[in-house]
Amino acid sequence: MKFECDMISDLLPLYKDEICSDTSKKIVEEHLAECPACRKIFNDMNDISIDEKIVKEKNEVIDSQAKFFKRKSAFAGSIIALIFTIPILVCFIVDLATGGGLGWFFIVLAAILTASALVVVPLMMKKNRMFTTMTAFTACVILLLAICCIYTGGNWFFVAASASLFGLTVLFAPFIVYRRPVNAYVKNQKGLAIMSAYTVTFAIMMACIGLFVGPAQFFPLAMAISAPLAALAWAIFAAVRYIRANAAVKTGVSILAAGIFSGILSHATAMAAVTTSNTGVTYYSDPWLPLMLSIGSAGLLLTGIGVLFGMIKGGKKNENK
Ligand SMILES: [Zn+2]
Structure with a gap:
């Protein structure tokens, strides 16, 4: 009987899909009529609700895992942010104690912000991760340049900032345009959006360089x-x-x-x-x-x-x- 059951269970999927020979069909039906164990296997195969149950359980496991990792990464983000505040705090205190103004404090603050834009932001963000990270990084780089420029008394901020903006746009635009929330706005005009972003940031950069080195000698040749x-x-x-x-x-x-x-x-x-x-x-x-x-x-x-x-x-x- 056991040997026969094994053979029948091999045949059952073919029988269920009605692709076995008439002889096999007859053998399976005769066996099912007298063997409760194989009848149960066959009934379970027909019971679609079991498949659905398995899929549901699988999804629940995936969901709870995803939530677990989101909580974990938010926690890691908070810890790293906390570690990042240490040098900021140290510089704040040292700057105040030496009485030399808060110049170094602001430079370190902006530098650490730049680092955390790349490290903490992606860990903490639940959605629009790529967009937020790259935007935050760009903003922090420009802030860092502004503070360094003010601290050193330079007049090169707009040249450096517009060049950084153009460079980072060249780097980031192809990534950002395919992801939320930007992809919803540009739909299937992604290439056009990237080209426009390049052209606008390039024009801003050229304008800033021109105003810095002297419009009369720069613009005619640069435009040409x-x-x-x-x-x-x-x-x-x-x-x-x-x-x-x-x-x-x-x-x-x-x-x-x-x-x-x-x-x-x-x-x-x-x-x-x-x-x-x-x-x-x-x-x-x-x-x-x-x-x-x-x-x-x-x-x-x-x-x-x-x-x-x-x-x-x-x-x-x-x-x-
Ligand atoms: Zn059987």
């Missing part, structure tokens, strides 16, 4: 160089993102745009650097210009090849889908 490059970046982005055509067409448009803009850029730079002597001979006033233009063109060419490669790969991936 960066405006075509920004336009090129936007043209390639628009071609890749919005043209409804295959990869070869997009690549062609991108390389054409690169060609046009590198031509404009070379011409503008060459015009700026060319001088006509009183004998009527035109020569480059900057002997490095031909070399720089060659390096720039080589860079653009490499970018074009990279774009081409990426598109061929991307195209293949899409074909495989």
